[in-house]
Amino acid sequence: MKKFKELNKATRNNTVTYIIVALMFVFCIVYTETGMASNLFQGILVPICVNVILAVSLNLTVGILGELSLGHAGFMCVGAFVGSLFSVMTAASMDAALLRFPLALLLGGVAAGIVGILVGIPVLRLRGDYLAIVTLAFGEIIKNIVNNLYVVTDAGGLHVALGVDAYNAMEIDAASSEVYINGAMGITGTPKDSTYIIGFVLIFITLIVVQNLVNSRTGRAIMAIRDNRIAAEATGINITKYKLIAFALSAFFAGVAGALYSHNLASLSAIKFDYNYSILILVFVVLGGIGSMRGSVIAAVILTALPELLRGLDSYRMLIYAIILIVMMLVNNNEQLSYYKNKLFGGLSAQLSGRSRKQKEVS
Amino acid sequence: MNFLSYLISGISLGSVYALIALGYTMVYGIAKMLNFAHGDVIMIGGFVMFTAVSSAGTSPLVAIVCGIIVCTVLGVVIEKVAYKPLRNATPLAVLITAIGVSYLLQNAALLIFGSAAQSFPVLIEVPDWEITEGLTVTGVTLVTICVTIVIMIALMLFMRYTKPGAAMQAVAEDRGAAQLMGVSVNSTISLTFAIGSALAAVASLLLCSAYPQISPYTGAMPGIKAFVAAVFGGIGSIPGAMIGGILLGVIENLSKAYISSQLSDAIVFGVLILVLLIKPTGILGRKMAEKV
Numbered sequence: 001m002k003k004f005k006e007l008n009k010a011t012r013n014n015t016v017t018y019i020i021v022a023l024m025f026v027f028c029i030v031y032t033e034t035g036m037a038s039n040l041f042q043g044i045l046v047p048i049c050v051n052v053i054l055a056v057s058l059n060l061t062v063g064i065l066g067e068l069s070l071g072h073a074g075f076m077c078v079g080a081f082v083g084s085l086f087s088v089m090t091a092a093s094m095d096a097a098l099l100r101f102p103l104a105l106l107l108g109g110v111a112a113g114i115v116g117i118l119v120g121i122p123v124l125r126l127r128g129d130y131l132a133i134v135t136l137a138f139g140e141i142i143k144n145i146v147n148n149l150y151v152v153t154d155a156g157g158l159h160v161a162l163g164v165d166a167y168n169a170m171e172i173d174a175a176s177s178e179v180y181i182n183g184a185m186g187i188t189g190t191p192k193d194s195t196y197i198i199g200f201v202l203i204f205i206t207l208i209v210v211q212n213l214v215n216s217r218t219g220r221a222i223m224a225i226r227d228n229r230i231a232a233e234a235t236g237i238n239i240t241k242y243k244l245i246a247f248a249l250s251a252f253f254a255g256v257a258g259a260l261y262s263h264n265l266a267s268l269s270a271i272k273f274d275y276n277y278s279i280l281i282l283v284f285v286v287l288g289g290i291g292s293m294r295g296s297v298i299a300a301v302i303l304t305a306l307p308e309l310l311r312g313l314d315s316y317r318m319l320i321y322a323i324i325l326i327v328m329m330l331v332n333n334n335e336q337l338s339y340y341k342n343k344l345f346g347g348l349s350a351q352l353s354g355r356s357r358k359q360k361e362v363s
Numbered sequence: 364m365n366f367l368s369y370l371i372s373g374i375s376l377g378s379v380y381a382l383i384a385l386g387y388t389m390v391y392g393i394a395k396m397l398n399f400a401h402g403d404v405i406m407i408g409g410f411v412m413f414t415a416v417s418s419a420g421t422s423p424l425v426a427i428v429c430g431i432i433v434c435t436v437l438g439v440v441i442e443k444v445a446y447k448p449l450r451n452a453t454p455l456a457v458l459i460t461a462i463g464v465s466y467l468l469q470n471a472a473l474l475i476f477g478s479a480a481q482s483f484p485v486l487i488e489v490p491d492w493e494i495t496e497g498l499t500v501t502g503v504t505l506v507t508i509c510v511t512i513v514i515m516i517a518l519m520l521f522m523r524y525t526k527p528g529a530a531m532q533a534v535a536e537d538r539g540a541a542q543l544m545g546v547s548v549n550s551t552i553s554l555t556f557a558i559g560s561a562l563a564a565v566a567s568l569l570l571c572s573a574y575p576q577i578s579p580y581t582g583a584m585p586g587i588k589a590f591v592a593a594v595f596g597g598i599g600s601i602p603g604a605m606i607g608g609i610l611l612g613v614i615e616n617l618s619k620a621y622i623s624s625q626l627s628d629a630i631v632f633g634v635l636i637l638v639l640l641i642k643p644t645g646i647l648g649r650k651m652a653e654k655v
Contacts (some may be wrong), residue, residue: 043430122636126639130644130645133594133634136591138636140587140629141636142630144626163626279462283459316474322470323467325466326462326463326467329460330448334449
């Protein structure tokens with residue numbers, strides 16, 4: 001224990017996060033392997049992993065880069081569809097899921113990362129609320145385009161159409177054709193490769209990459225831009241480059257999460273990835289504490305499980321979810337209420353999020 | 364249908380966006396927050412009018428007045444309960460709270476009215492107007508455009524020539540200085556929410572009359588589009604919201620008619636991005652000087 005205290009603060013903080021995730025992982029294995037877990041519990045494990053990765057990756061944009069992004073679900077959408085498309089197309093030729101699935105995850109991530117760079121170049125010139133609304137607009141555009149995308153193969157090769165009119169106008173050899181993406185119907189027949197074990201591995205990879213990035217030279221440059229753009233520029237930091245690194249990396253992990261998500265569902269349509277999903281991810285980040293990776297992990301787990309835990313309350317559950325969300329925000333952010341909260345719970349909440357402890361040290 | 368009729372229905376749709384966008388832009392200008400629950404206030408207004416006519420059997424006029432009163436009260440109550448305690452918190456915290464309020468209203472409506480869309484009763488009975496051969500403007504379109512013009516002129520006069528209007532401008536300019544000059548910041552913000560929500564009720568009447576259906580999700584998409592319209596025109600600027608709203612409606616309708624009906628959303632958002640890249644603070648937005 002004494003040795004642990006001698007480590008530098010960032011390493012100590014990160015290790016606690018890894019331990020928390022590892023404990024959750026062990027709990028899940030023990031709980032499911034002993035057969036105690038209900039179907040409901042097993043069913044929400046992969047969505048929890050997906051949301052944790054999404055929350056951590058969005059926290060990179062919102063917390064470390066300091067830009068509000070409302071289009072995270074759009075990147076997830078790209079990753080989900082590219083990953084699924086790859087798996088469906090290669091399912092026949094590549095039998096082993098062990099090889100195919102990591103490739104699908106990687107491809108989904110890379111595709112989302114490329115879209116992230118393409119979106120980021122114009123978007124990152126804007127600031128504040130305008131940047132937020134443009135990311136929202138890009139998210140909606142991605143959703144809208146994927147929702148009208150048709151990908152078909154036949155003897156003549158690959159055909160891609162945008163919009164139902166273009167699809168009907170295409171000349172397809174009906175006998176040999178196979179529809180992969182069918183517009184608003186989306187993509188069906190994705191192999192169910194996602195397991196919570198792969199999900200946890202991906203959470204670890206995401207956390208290792210993000211937390212090490214934050215404590216690296218690059219991460220410090222990104223945070224310098226967040227804290228004072230002009231001062232950072234004056235010290236010779238290339239603003240565009242570092243902003244793009246953070247944004248693209250965030251999009252990459254959103255894409256990986258998307259591929260994980262899509263390989264958990266038999267059919268997938270783009271309509272799921274609307275701005276409500278982006279906002280849901282933002283809620284994880286803000287509630288967990290902006291900039292705190294551990295907070296994001298915990299908030300994503302709790303808020304994904306909460307609607308399921310409240311299932312007994314039936315139709316009232318989303319109403320109660322909304323009330324809990326409002327009350328939590330009020331308690332955490334109102335000076336008077338948070339004073340009472342600290343009196344009641346004392347160090348507990350400070351223990352849970354590394355961020356608030358840091359703030360206390362400053363004040 | 365020809366170009367002119369597409370244009371007129373576009374202006375009509377845009378007028379509704381403009382009314383909603385006014386609510387967003389006034390609240391943003393004065394309270395410096397994005398009120399995500401605004402779209403759901405529209406939906407609640409629609410349901411109040413729907414219930415008043417279908418269940419209580421009141422006359423359309425009474426229903427409309429009820430809708431406006433309920434929305435106004437709701438807007439003020441939301442502000443007092445959810446936003447006022449967070450006046451000194453970060454903008455992001457307020458944004459998430461607003462999202463929570465939006466979930467709350469949506470799910471409350473879902474519990475009371477169910478998720479299925481119900482047909483909205485006819486509240487506006489105005490005969491269609493045939494301008495020339497083949498060009499007919501429906502009564503609802505006519506009423507929408509007229510009502511919007513009247514409201515906008517009234518709002519401009521209110522901001523320009525009344526004391527509360529001046530107080531609003533002062534609070535928007537500098538909250539602290541306004542308070543020192545004896546402006547009651549809290550009541551000014553409440554008034555802003557009241558006006559914005561009353562406009563939302565009017566917008567819900569016009570929206571539900573033009574597309575006679577109502578469900579708990581009715582307000583979501585028009586809310587987002589109107590938000591985009593407010594940014595389009597320069598958020599915080601009242602004339603900007605009007606121009607942005609009408610432009611957005613026209614672009615949406617024309618792209619539906621001439622380019623692709625499925626991809627109209629992508630085109631609308633694409634135009635927004637283009638405008639913001641060329642003029643990063645919107646059409647009428649002011650560029651703030653940056654202090655080093």
